[in-house]
Amino acid sequence: MSTNNPRYDLWAPRTRANPLPLYARMREEAPVVRLYDPHLRTPVWVVTRYKDAVELVRDSRFTKDMRKLSAEARDRQARSDAMEAINQHMLMADPPDHTRLRTLVSKAFTPRRVEELRSRVTAITNELLDDVRAQGSVDLLDAFAFPLPITVIAELLGVPVEDREQFREWTNIVINPPINGDFAPMQKAGMEFIQYFQKLLERRRAEPRDDLLTALMSVEEQGDRLSPLELISMLFLLLVAGHETTVNLIGNGVWALLQHPEQLARLRANPALIEPAVEEMLRYRGPVETTTQRWALQDTEFHGHVIPAGEPILASLMSADHDPEQFRDPERFDIGREPNRHIAFGFGIHFCLGAPLARLEATVAINLLLERMPRLRLAVDPAELRWREGILVHGLQRLPVSVD
Ligand code: HEM
Numbered sequence: 001m002s003t004n005n006p007r008y009d010l011w012a013p014r015t016r017a018n019p020l021p022l023y024a025r026m027r028e029e030a031p032v033v034r035l036y037d038p039h040l041r042t043p044v045w046v047v048t049r050y051k052d053a054v055e056l057v058r059d060s061r062f063t064k065d066m067r068k069l070s071a072e073a074r075d076r077q078a079r080s081d082a083m084e085a086i087n088q089h090m091l092m093a094d095p096p097d098h099t100r101l102r103t104l105v106s107k108a109f110t111p112r113r114v115e116e117l118r119s120r121v122t123a124i125t126n127e128l129l130d131d132v133r134a135q136g137s138v139d140l141l142d143a144f145a146f147p148l149p150i151t152v153i154a155e156l157l158g159v160p161v162e163d164r165e166q167f168r169e170w171t172n173i174v175i176n177p178p179i180n181g182d183f184a185p186m187q188k189a190g191m192e193f194i195q196y197f198q199k200l201l202e203r204r205r206a207e208p209r210d211d212l213l214t215a216l217m218s219v220e221e222q223g224d225r226l227s228p229l230e231l232i233s234m235l236f237l238l239l240v241a242g243h244e245t246t247v248n249l250i251g252n253g254v255w256a257l258l259q260h261p262e263q264l265a266r267l268r269a270n271p272a273l274i275e276p277a278v279e280e281m282l283r284y285r286g287p288v289e290t291t292t293q294r295w296a297l298q299d300t301e302f303h304g305h306v307i308p309a310g311e312p313i314l315a316s317l318m319s320a321d322h323d324p325e326q327f328r329d330p331e332r333f334d335i336g337r338e339p340n341r342h343i344a345f346g347f348g349i350h351f352c353l354g355a356p357l358a359r360l361e362a363t364v365a366i367n368l369l370l371e372r373m374p375r376l377r378l379a380v381d382p383a384e385l386r387w388r389e390g391i392l393v394h395g396l397q398r399l400p401v402s403v404d
Contacts, residue, residue, distance in 0.1 A: 010046070011038050016387040019289065019394075020331060023048055023319035032303045034311075039177035039390060042076060044293065045305070045313035050323035050343070052303055053291075053315035058348045059302075062294035062313060065094045069295055073310025083174060083190045089233040091241075091292060091350060098349060101234065104219060104226060106353065108156070108212055114356040117152065121364045124151050129372050132403060137379050140399040144369070145250035146243070149361050153242030157235060158211025159200065166196075171240050176390050197232045212238075238354075246358045248287030248395030249278075250365050255385070255399060256284055257366075258378050260333050267335055268370055274363045277335035279342065281362070283321045284333050286344030289394040290314045317343050318394060373403040 008026055009015060015022050026033065026048045037044045047056050056062065066074055066087075090101040107113065128144050135143065146168065154161045173189040201217060208214045216234060220226045226234075257264040267277050293312035300307045307313055321342045322330040345352035352358070369376065379400040386397040 005033075005035055008033060008035055008046075010035065010391050011389070013389075016389065019316075019318060019391075020322055023316060023322060027319060027323060032305050034305075037177075037391075039179060041181060043311060045302075045307055045311060046290075047303075047313065047315040048319035048323075050320040050326040053317065053320040053343065054347050056294070056302070056313065056315050057291060057346060057350065060094075061297055061300045062307075063094055063297050064092055064292075064294055064350070065097070066092065066295065068094070068297060069310045073295070076310070077312070083186065085194060085229055086174075086190055086233045086236045088227070088230045089237040090353075091237060092233075095349070100225065101230065102349075102353065104216065105212065105234065105238070109353050109357060111356040114360055117156070117357070118360060118364065120155070121148075121152055121361055122368070124148055125365050125368050126372075129368060133372065136404040137400065137402045140254060140401045141247060141251050141396065142398070144365070145247045145254075145399070148250070148365055149246035149358075150243040152357070152361060153239060156212055156242075157238060158204070158209055158213035159235070159239065163196075167239060167243075171244055175240065175244060175392065176388075179389065193236060194232055197235055201231075241352075242354055242357070244393060245287045245354075246361050248393060249281060249358060249362050251396050251399050252285040252287060252394065253278065253281035253362060253366055254369070254376075254401075255396060256281055256333050258376075258401075259382065263333055263335050264370075268374075271367050271371070273335055274367045275359075276337065276340065278359060278362045278366065279340050280333060280335050280337050282344035283327070283337070283340055283342035285394060286317060286321065286342070287393060287395055288344065288346075289318045290316050290391050291346060291350075292392070316391075317346070376401060376403050378402075 008022065008030060010019065010022065026046070031049045031052060032045065032047050034043055034045050036042075047053050063069070066077060069077070090098050093101060125148060128147055132138050132140075132143050138144070147164065150164045150167065151161050154164060154167075170189045170193050173185050174193070178186065200213070204213055204217060213235065216226065216231055220228060220231045257267065267273050291314045293314050295312050296307040296309050298309045300309075302313070321327070321344060324330055326341070345355045379402045385399070388395050388397055
């Protein structure tokens, strides 16, 4: 199998702009289906119904730990995974490794600890909005949605904020598999990332500070709870997951509001609706379109199909969150939707560690943006907006707006 099933071409540019009609068809006709990923150049099973998605991510017959696969299956993945060295993190682990790694940092991300960051998040947001106002017309992603979460996560970790453009470049390379099959840039970015962190850790060893990086470093030095590559992988995961997602929650959320002027007016009239509004943004166009891959440990029967040992499988969270079996009128964007049990942050043991932080950043950012920019509007025809390639992250390439 080396070409995609044209009936279910999730990767086509037309699908990227709006995947919902295709997902509706897949939920009806082929809710568990084997496709070919043209970027990773491997077959991949895709699950599109809400109930099946929840079942999949809780099913321990599928592993997140590639080291458990046969050498042959690992080789097949290796082409698509030049990143083994920085993949030794909790999202690529099963219990007990997963539990050990997640426990090391989970306290830093509880709702209570995250709430302590509110005043800093507000201050950064206001500074960025001062600049936006001064410019009048901006790409909202570049000027606002990107710098906010990267600054917050860099400060929390203790990584120099000045290097944020460099992180953005590396991140873009490592999370987007190449379209031309050339994995060399990915390998290079992964190596540069490791070297960058090795130098930073050396500097920090000489000058400890009160940040997560210093705390994790001392755990690593104590011995058996965190290996050196696990430490770097953890920093990589937190840095990447800590900004690549929230930038698109803010971007897709603002885009959804601008597409639905009556919902925008409703939120402006009642800013207290921001919390359910952000939940609806997560459900309607969440920034993480699909889960990461899991692999069948053995030939495994799943909803009438046998998933061969070593083959990857993932669930579409965006599709699950538009399943009419779970949500009434799912294609309607309703900022007061109740109930709203979306799974945009995943489900089960890998449920997003950063969910409280992402929620805080998005609620503060969007409320202040609307409060301070009463004339916020798109600066281009909506049809001109372009969406990113790849099915993991759903986000715009640019979001040009005017505010004066
Ligand atoms: C709107 C923003 C975000 C969304 C939609 C999101 C979504 C997700 C999803 C769907 C997963 C599970 C993936 C899977 O099961 O394959 C996940 C895991 C994770 N996320 Fe987020 N995320 C967001 C923001 C953040 C932030 C700000 C952080 C910062 C620390 C973060 C850190 C993590 C980590 C560490 C994991 C792995 C958890 C584990 O394996 O136990 N995320 N996220």
